[in-house]
Every structure is written in structure tokens, then in C-alpha cells.
Amino acid sequence: MKALIADHVNKKLSLEERDQIPSIDEQDDVIVRIVCAGVCGTDISTLHGKYPGKHGIINGHEAIGDVIKIGGDVTTLQAGDRVVLQPNSFCEDCDDCDKYKSINSTHCQNWSTFGIHSDGAMAEYAKFKAKYLRKLPDGFRSMNAVLLEPIACVYHGVNKLQSLPRGHEVLIMGAGMAGLLWIRILSHKG
The missing domain is CATH 3.90.180.10 (Medium-chain alcohol dehydrogenases, catalytic domain)
Structure with a gap:
């Protein structure tokens, strides 16, 4: 193998x-x-x-x-x-x-x-x-499912930001996969 x-x-x-x-x-x-x-x-x-x-x-x-x-x-x-x-x-x-x-x-x-x-x-x-x-x-789809672990990591981080008011600005450093997931999840949450 x-x-x-x-x-x-x-x-x-x-x-x-x-x-x-x-x-x-x-x-x-x-x-x-x-x-x-x-x-x-x-x-x-x-x-x-x-x-x-x-x-x-x-x-x-x-x-x-x-x-x-x-x-x-x-x-x-x-x-x-x-x-x-x-x-x-x-x-x-x-x-x-x-x-x-x-x-x-x-x-x-x-x-x-x-x-x-x-x-x-x-x-x-x-x-x-x-x-x-x-x-x-x-x-x-497997190609989507392989992102479950990184999405879970980002979602965990987003949940730690619950004290931020809706519409508050956030700076994301980096546009790699994790950065793009942060942008996607935060924009979805408003």
C-alpha cells in the first residue's frame, strides 16, 4: 500500500x-x-x-x-x-x-x-x-466532506466571537483555505 x-x-x-x-x-x-x-x-x-x-x-x-x-x-x-x-x-x-x-x-x-x-x-x-x-x-460529496474538519475548526473560532455585535468589522489575515472559510462563515452570520 x-x-x-x-x-x-x-x-x-x-x-x-x-x-x-x-x-x-x-x-x-x-x-x-x-x-x-x-x-x-x-x-x-x-x-x-x-x-x-x-x-x-x-x-x-x-x-x-x-x-x-x-x-x-x-x-x-x-x-x-x-x-x-x-x-x-x-x-x-x-x-x-x-x-x-x-x-x-x-x-x-x-x-x-x-x-x-x-x-x-x-x-x-x-x-x-x-x-x-x-x-x-x-x-x-467526498470532495465537500473533506472540508468538514477545517470548517468545524473555523466555526469553533467564529463561535468564540459571539460577543461581537452583528455587523462589526473583522480583519482576516490571509486568503488561504482557512481564511476563505472564515470570510464565508462570517459573511453568512452577518
Whole structure:
């Protein structure tokens, strides 16, 4: 299987052949055939040492794919489902996981991100725990769905601006994908 590997020493991505398709090792594992994956600014920052990441792992945390195999305890997904990756993993053991369990996994004291701290989705196939995958509605285009994670990040930031009065001016620095998403969501909110 081909995969994009983060080479932090040489500050580049390398397309490499990995031995095999991941296998089900635990009963909550899901094997996904990746349909599309986005390149995030965090991926680039990690590669250039501006954000901590693990050397030699498969990159990518913005991903859409098709479930091809599930572990015996998985009841929320089945083979053939189109899924989106929820990229942040959490421990479920720390005080913050207990306090914020229904709100946001990034409050976890031990959180990590696929493609930055552990193998991600820039490969032909990937393995994730079922709890990090969400089934997409039928007919939802994959090229649109791969933007769900960056849209969620921007929307979270916009929600932090709720104290601004409607019609207030906001300066957005940069016209990359994130900047354009900020413009779109803020203009929609007025």
C-alpha cells in the first residue's frame, strides 16, 4: 500500500510503499479505504518543525473513506459506509475527558491528532477506532466532506466571537483555505 510519510529530518513528504493493508487488531478497529484527504496548514507546519509531530508516520488528518472491514464490537458502522475522520483522539481517563466528554475531545489532557502524533490518512488504507469515524449521509460529496474538519475548526473560532455585535468589522489575515472559510462563515452570520 502506498502512503505519504512525514520526514521531519529532511522536511519533506515521501511517497513510500508500506508492507500491507492494516488489519483488525482490536474489536473496535475499523479499516477504511481512503477516498480523499486534505492537506492542512498544520501538516505543513509540523513538517517544518513549527508544530510538534512524530517523524516517520503517515500524514493526514482531514479524510473521507469507505469502511471495508470492522471489528466484532463495532455496531455503528458497516462495510460500505462512507465516513469522515474525527482527527483528535482522546484518552477517556483524565479529569477533563470526564468533565467535557459530551462537548469536545480537545480538552483531553492526553489528546493527540492522527497524522501528526500517530499514523493518519494519507494512504490507500487506514485503521482507526470506530469512535473516531462518523458516517456521512448518502449523497454527500467526498470532495465537500473533506472540508468538514477545517470548517468545524473555523466555526469553533467564529463561535468564540459571539460577543461581537452583528455587523462589526473583522480583519482576516490571509486568503488561504482557512481564511476563505472564515470570510464565508462570517459573511453568512452577518
